[in-house]
Amino acid sequence: MFVIDYIVSTGASVMMPLIFIILGLALRLSISKAIKAGLMVGIGFIGLSITVNLMIDSLTPVSHAIVERFGLNLTVLDVGWPAAAAVAMGTRVGALVIPVCVAINVLMLYTKTTRILNVDIWNLWHHAFTGSLVAILTDNLWLGVFAAGLNCVITMVIADRTSKDVEKYLSLPGIAVPHGFSVSFVPAAWLVNAIVDRIPYVRDIKIDTEVIQRHLSILGDPASLGAIIGAILAIIAGVDVKTILQTAITMAAVMTIIPRMAKMLMEGVYPISERIQEIAQSRAGSFGQISIGLDSAVSVGHPVTLSVSMLMIPIMLILAAIIPGNQFLPFASLTGLPFAFVLVTAVCRGDMFRTLLTGLLTLSLALLIGTSLAPIVTSTAVSTGFSLPNGASSISSVDYAGAMLPWAIIQGFDLKAIGIGVVTLGSLLLALWNRRKIVQENLQLVQESHIVVAETGEKS
Template identity: 90%
Template sequence: MFVIDYIVSMGASVMMPLIFILLGLLLRLSIAKSIKAGLMAGIGFIGLSITVNLMIDSLTPVSHAIVERFGLNLTVLDMGWPAAAAVAMGTRVGALVIPVCVAINILMLYTKTTRILNVDIWNLWHHAFTGSLVAIITNNLWLGVLAAGLNCIVTIVIADRTTADVEKYLNLPGISVPHGFSASFVPAAWLVNAFVDRVPGVRDIKIDTEVIQKRLSILGDPACLGAIIGAILAIIAGVDVKAILQTAITMAAVMTIIPRMAKMLMEGVYPISERIQEIAQSRAGSFGKISIGLDSAVSVGHPVTLSVSMLMIPIMLVLAAIIPGNQFLPFASLTGLPFAFVLVTAVCRGDMFRTLLTGMLTLSLALLIGTSLAPLVTSTAVSTGFSLPHGATSISSVDYAGAMLPWVIIQGFYFKAFGVGLLILCTLLLAVWNRKKILHENQLSAQTDAAGIEAGE
């Protein structure tokens, strides 16, 4: 535990290069290639972190001004994901979550219930968050660990089922996103897609970057789109001209820099990914095509993801004011919304209209879920020694206390043996279903490769 805590305390920007260097060496890449892969992954991740923090620093005063302008007076304070992560990793479940989830990932690879090798170790805090809340309500550490494990399995399966969309629509070949927060919004995106596809007229609405470039050429450029949306947000906030211009330029920079940093990170990922595929093929397809599981930060810079995220800031504040029963005041989590829409953008095939519909549905639910879990989140935070902000009596967050997946798992544990048994059964059935899909896809891939060889001959 001391070793694990020490490594985690170094932060994701140090963990990621170390993990990739170690992976490269274990996969028998040369020392030089392993170090280069690790460094490029680390540099790209640091670049992403700096740019995302720049966005947060710029949008935080704007979000605060919008909150004040709307005059919202709600009782549950938004503590944001950094505080939620600190609470999750500060519990006994948090101390065990990394070895448990790594073991689950390895077991799922060998049982062919996944094709993802998850190296996004830091974001396992999402599973620890669910497990920590369950440990509080059951007063049982091992039930908390079980809840974290179930959360981990479901997240990996969702990431598996979205890998093709991530490759096609986010242009990230060989990459999956087993990020708890991002994955939690995928089922809603599937439902929105299914609904829209069945509504004549509505199903023909399509607003992607290609459409925007054709009809509104200036909006098709990420920099221009970022500047316009940033300026609109600042105008809604009622800030002065100087702040409007600063926000516009910063958002233009963010939407331009993030994709380039993601590309740099991918330079470190590709050698590892290619080597894994070589090993998988040398074993007669025993594993099939394996994807590297990364933080959703690799694609927060997609124009649709960032645009919808920024548009949802004022929309979510309006929703907070009008939804009956809501007591959750979104604030600290608003600038982290891009992480919610990474996989939604992929599942919605890069369509802004469907992604925005999904956002309105999921974030409306997030407000109610955040309100519902606030007493449990508050008691868990207090038990870890977390100091509540001055004047606050109840806290929550969109990430991860406003997500649907942890809420469903936690509700299951309230029903004791019956609920826990049902959760375990559903999770195992989901894993078996994913295995069947994987075997079928491997078979189709093998047939396609064989047909290609015959055509070549």
């Protein structure tokens, strides 16, 4: 625990290179290749972090101006994901979540209930968040740890089921995204796809980067699209011309730089991923493909993801003002919305129309969920010594207190034995269903490889 805590305390930009170097050496890569892989991952994470922080610094005053202009006066303050993560990792559940989730990942790999090797250790705080709230709610540490474990299992299954979409539509082969916040929006995306596919004419609507480039060429370029959306947000906020121009240029830079930083990070991931595939195939041909689990930051710069996220900032503020029963004022989390849509973009096949529909549904629910969980989030924060902002009596966050997955688990544990049983059984069934899918997919891979071998032999 001391070693793990020390590594985590160094931050993602140091922690991830260390993990990849150690992993590379354990997989018997040469020392030079392992070190280079780790350094490229670290450089990519630093580049992504700097660019995302640049976006946050630019959009925060614009978001604040929009809040003031709308005159929103709601009682639950949004403290953002950094505060939520600090609260989650500051509890007793947070102290145990890393070894527990690592053990779950290893067990799921051996039982073939997942194909993901998750190295995104830092974002295990999402599971700790769920577990911490359950521990406070039930006054039982071990129920909290158990809830965190179930959150981990469900997240891994959903990440597995979206890995092909991540490869195809986000251009990230061999990568999965077991990021708690991103995963929580996937069921809604599946639902939206299912509904839209059954509506004539509506199902034919498609707005992806190719369509935009064909009809509105200037919007098809990420830099131009970022500049236009940034300028529109600033104009809505009613800021001066100087700030409008600065916001537009910054968003153009963000849309251009993030994909390049992600590509650099992937240069470090590929050697590890390829080596894992080699070992898996040599030791067990039916084991199939293994995916590396990474932070959703690897694809936060997709044009559809960023575009929908920025469009949802003013929309979410309007929703906060008009949805009955909402008391949650979104603010600090607004600039983190891209992380919510990474997997939604993949599941919606890169279609902006369906991604936006999913955003309207999920973020409307996020406001009500954030309001619902505010009392227990506040209690948990206070118990860890977290200082509430001046004038705030109740706090929450879109990430992770506004997500459907933790809310569902917490509601289940609040129902005592019956609810806990339902959530546990549901998680087990999901894992077994995923195992069945994995076995079928592995069998298909083996059959396809035999066909290729046979065809090669005939040609020879």
